[in-house]
Amino acid sequence: MRAFAFERATDAQAAARLVAGHPGAAFLGGGTNLVDHMKLGIAAPQLLVDVTQLPFAAVAERADGGVRIGAAVRNSDLAAHPLIRERYPVLSQALLAGASGQLRNLATTAGNLLQRTRCPYFQDRTTPCNKRSPGSGCSAIPGYSRDMAILGASAHCIATHPSDMAVAMAALDAVVQVQGPGGERSIPITGLHRLPADAPERDTTLAHGELITAVDLPPTAGRSAYRKVRDRASYAFALVSVAAVLDVAGGKVTDVRIALGGVAHKPWRAATAEARLHGGPATAAGFRAAADAELAAAQPASGNAFKVPLVRNTVTAVLRGLAERGGS
Amino acid sequence: MEITITLTVDGHRQTAAVDTRVTLLDLLRERLAVTSPKKGCDHGQCGSCTVLLGGRRITTCLALAVQHDGAEITTAAGLGTAGNPHPVQQAFLDHDGFQCGYCTPGQICSAAGMLAEAAAGWPSHVTEDVRTVPELTAAEIRERMSGNLCRCGAYVNIVAAIEQAAGR
Numbered sequence: 024m025r026a027f028a029f030e031r032a033t034d035a036q037a038a039a040r041l042v043a044g045h046p047g048a049a050f051l052g053g054g055t056n057l058v059d060h061m062k063l064g065i066a067a068p069q070l071l072v073d074v075t076q077l078p079f080a081a082v083a084e085r086a087d088g089g090v091r092i093g094a095a096v097r098n099s100d101l102a103a104h105p106l107i108r109e110r111y112p113v114l115s116q117a118l119l120a121g122a123s124g125q126l127r128n129l130a131t132t133a134g135n136l137l138q139r140t141r142c143p144y145f146q147d148r149t150t151p152c153n154k155r156s157p158g159s160g161c162s163a164i165p166g167y168s169r170d171m172a173i174l175g176a177s178a179h180c181i182a183t184h185p186s187d188m189a190v191a192m193a194a195l196d197a198v199v200q201v202q203g204p205g206g207e208r209s210i211p212i213t214g215l216h217r218l219p220a221d222a223p224e225r226d227t228t229l230a231h232g233e234l235i236t237a238v239d240l241p242p243t244a245g246r247s248a249y250r251k252v253r254d255r256a257s258y259a260f261a262l263v264s265v266a267a268v269l270d271v272a273g274g275k276v277t278d279v280r281i282a283l284g285g286v287a288h289k290p291w292r293a294a295t296a297e298a299r300l301h302g303g304p305a306t307a308a309g310f311r312a313a314a315d316a317e318l319a320a321a322q323p324a325s326g327n328a329f330k331v332p333l334v335r336n337t338v339t340a341v342l343r344g345l346a347e348r349g350g351s
Numbered sequence: 352m353e354i355t356i357t358l359t360v361d362g363h364r365q366t367a368a369v370d371t372r373v374t375l376l377d378l379l380r381e382r383l384a385v386t387s388p389k390k391g392c393d394h395g396q397c398g399s400c401t402v403l404l405g406g407r408r409i410t411t412c413l414a415l416a417v418q419h420d421g422a423e424i425t426t427a428a429g430l431g432t433a434g435n436p437h438p439v440q441q442a443f444l445d446h447d448g449f450q451c452g453y454c455t456p457g458q459i460c461s462a463a464g465m466l467a468e469a470a471a472g473w474p475s476h477v478t479e480d481v482r483t484v485p486e487l488t489a490a491e492i493r494e495r496m497s498g499n500l501c502r503c504g505a506y507v508n509i510v511a512a513i514e515q516a517a518g519r
Contacts, residue, residue: 028352029371029417051418058374058413059394071371073418099407103473108481115481119474123498124465125401125410257476257497 025067032074035202035236042072043204043232050074050234052095052134055126060139064148065155075131079236082106088242094133094200094235098188099124101132111240113247113266117191120251123258133235136189136199136215139226140182140288141260143167153179154223168324170262173331175287180223181324184216184289185260191249192238193282193290194266200237201229212238216289223288245270245278246345250337252285261285263333269345271305281317281338286330293317296338305346307339314338356420360385361429369416376400376411379426387428387456391500398499401457401464402426408464410498427456430463439463439516448512450503458499462513465495469517487517 032038042048047069051057060066079093082104090106101107102118122130144150144162151160163171163181171181189212197212215227229235245268253259264284270277279300281293296313303309314335321331355368360383367382376393379385379402388411391399395413402411403425431437439462442448449455469491472484477494485491492513493506501509 024372026352027371029354029415051415054415054418055395055410055413058415061372062394071415075418099468099473102481103468103471108474112481115474116476119476119478119481123398123410124468124495125398125408125461125498126395126413128404128407128409128464129414257494 024061024064025069027068028070030070030072032072032077035074035077035079035234036204038072038074038077039202039232039234040204041070042234043230045070046231048072048232050133052131052137053097053126053129054134055122055130056134056138060146063146065146074133074234077236085239090240092132092238092240094131094237096132097128098122098130098132098135099127101188102127110243111191111195111247113194113249113268114188114191114240116249117187117251117264117266120249120261120264121187132188132238135186136192136235136238137227138185141185142171142182145182154182154219157222157224164324168326170260170285171324171327172287173318173321173323173327173334174283174291175218175289176322176324177219177221177223179221180219180288182219182223182288183285184226184287186290187249187251187261187264187284189216190264190282190284190290191247191266192240193292194247194268194280195240195243196280198239198241199235200239202234202236203230204232207236209239213290213292219288226288243268245280248341248345250341252333252337263330263337265334265337265341267338267341267345269305269342271346274305276300276303276305276309279342281342283334283338286334293338295319305342307343310339310342310346311335354417354420356417358383358416358419358421359423361424361426371415371417373416374412375402375414375416375419375424378416379411379424385426385428387426388460389453389456391454391457396500397454397457398461399454399457401460401499403460403464406464406467408461425460427459430459437463439466439513442512442516443509445515446508446512447505448509449501449505454499454501454503458496458501458509461496461499462509462516465492466513466517469495487514487519489514492517
């Protein structure tokens with residue numbers, strides 16, 4: 024690991040200015056991803072700015088009936104919070120489907136959003152990877168692609184975003200609050216992460232030095248659920264995951280929001296499927312047809328064509344569960 | 352760059368000047384001679400380095416020591432003594448919850464932390480309805496302990512030990 028300086032931030036804007044003014048600086052949250060990258064030699068910050076002591080550790084109800092989640096709230100505390108369990112079960116379920124108990128006790132909300140792909144080539148500095156070393160090539164396209172993207176990928180990168188939490192937040196229309204060196208701004212969560220296009224080294228639309236301070240959840244009345252499909256029953260990343268919010272009245276879909284994990288460079292909001300479902304019958308056939316419409320754009324790699332039917336079946340199962348059971 | 356930090360480890364206050372690169376695990380083992388937490392994968396995947404940090408279970412291999420100035424750490428060695436073992440330690444003895452023993456300190460700290468989480472009503476991935484407070488069944492224990500690997504495969508006895516410690 025390369026030597027680095029360490030500072031503990033006591034003011035959000037000062038921290039943003041400090042990092043913005045230093046190209047080699049990085050924010051440090053729980054460290055569960057960044058410290059690993061430093062050990063692997065794929066990240067070598069010269070300055071770490073610890074932002075876990077900033078006053079962003081609360082989950083609080085907002086005046087509009089929504090909830091504000093502080094950036095430094097640990098994943099375990101968020102998953103167990105009564106407001107989240109009661110109103111946004113999809114978010115508790117997604118958090119609990121990720122990592123292990125020990126890691127969730129360290130990992131923060133903002134750090135979870137900003138964790139990087141687990142593509143094995145990205146994490147192995149001896150192999151070409153356009154995300155880690157722009158212009159070096161993509162080893163996954165001709166290589167091991169079981170875990171890779173089927174939607175929105177490019178000829179430069181087929182990596183997936185690893186977060187479960189972010190998929191649930193995408194389905195909940197969360198808004199990310201950001202402190203920059205010059206001021207604050209809000210980003211709808213679907214605009215936070217980006218597709219790889221010709222710059223896969225950039226995971227998000229944040230500028231260097233912009234600090235996530237909170238995530239706001241709007242009020243929600245819909246039933247919600249998260250389902251994750253993986254190669255073992257626990258402590259593994261998703262092959263495919265589905266977060267959904269559904270409201271049905273008189274057998275018709277009145278509100279539906281669907282986000283997919285494990286299929287793209289970002290949490291994938293299934294807007295095409297949603298558009299087909301709005302106002303239509305809440306039936307298995309309808310859910311399946313909507314999933315197929317979303318998947319019409321799928322372009323699997325050599326080793327992950329199975330994800331297309333897996334997404335279709337998982338979307339259908341989650342929406343059926345919400346429509347029939349009426350619960351989470 | 353070195354920074355001087357103070358930690359309380361198993362009840363003993365310790366001060367050390369540490370390089371910013373040093374993890375809590377390496378500080379404990381290499382500098383403070385606290386060898387109860389073990390280095391397995393060193394990447395947060397095996398759980399053998401688990402300790403209680405302020406009463407909460409964490410992996411120490413991914414925690415930078417300088418970030419935890421002032422922390423209170425309890426390792427498996429600090430949970431109990433040979434004459435007065437912690438209920439989780441006694442349960443591992445009663446149920447033979449280990450073979451080689453390398454993962455055991457991490458398993459025991461993780462179990463102690465997990466039982467506190469369950470007592471606080473935290474749900475898990477296998478909880479049918481996250482709005483409810485689940486009963487700590489064997490399936491719940493297995494899910495909640497999935498961050499601790501045992502290469503000897505002593506899982507059956509580990510689950511039985513934790514069931515005993517949970518008072519089931």
